């Protein structure tokens with residue numbers, strides 16, 4: 001597989017926190033008009049191969065421009081540094097767009113390797129250029145552990161990213177770690193509903209579910225995303241916004257997670273997948289049969305009215321023969 005220069009890769013348009021809060025809405029969580037800030041010029045990483053993805057397969061033409069491209073794009077990077085740079089550019093570009101359009105940027109984080117990949121967003125030039133005051137941060141999934149526990153996705157994100165950027169503490173909407181799984185899921189769902197009412201989170205005209213501006217996801221080697229694991233009945237949840245598991249195959253067993261209707265209602269989904277250990281799930285997803293009855297969770301990502309970008313490396317796509 002050769003790499004090509006990305007023409008418009010990922011250009012979807014392309015105070016340290018001393019504390020943060022449990023999910024809540026507050027007067028400062030309403031949408032306010034915002035003077036547009038400009039980001040520095042193009043800072044695209046130059047070592048991605050870009051493939052617009054068809055609805056079923058990964059067969060595509062390299063180097064297509066972002067304009068008129070399909071709603072799913074596959075970016076392949078040689079170097080992790082470049083992936084991280086492109087993810088930063090992508091996120092900063094979307095932040096600028098949504099802050100200008102609606103005065104807020106709602107971004108959903110996951111746990112795992114994603115957080116390290118976000119590190120360049122907390123560095124110049126993004127550190128100064130991004131309007132962090134308009135960010136509202138959420139989690140796609142959380143483990144039922146205290147917020148200072150080594151397994152906490154909140155702690156991971158705080159330590160690796162959020163403590164380095166000036167997002168107002170009351171706009172960091174963590175799941176409630178004082179409740180058991182079921183209660184914490186219900187609590188987070190009411191938080192989302194309240195923030196939709198306030199207009200902080202948009203609502204999808206297509207589905208009525210919350211429409212986050214950007215959902216940042218990772219994927220496990222088994223094809224799980226958030227805490228939606230292969231073969232688990234909650235992958236079929238279609239009413240709730242947030243649900244829970246008490247028997248996760250990956251420890252810790254108790255977790256809270258967004259459901260597919262919420263994930264698929266997002267305006268933008270960025271899925272970060274690296275490493276040879278994930279090549280099998282990537283292969284099944286990008287060359288598999290979407291009609292099969294044993295879909296992996298990652299295969300069930302289907303934006304209803306949005307755009308999805310895969311951020312991958314060569315190892316993760318090494319089993320794709322068609323590239």
Ligand SMILES: O=C1O[C@H](COP(=O)(O)O)[C@@H](O)[C@H](O)[C@H]1O
Pocket residue numbers: 110111112113114141142153217218219220221224225226227250
């Ligand atoms: O358990 C989890 O795993 C996935 C994937 O993590 P990675 O380290 O393989 O990237 C992560 O996206 C999810 O948020 C987390 O709870």
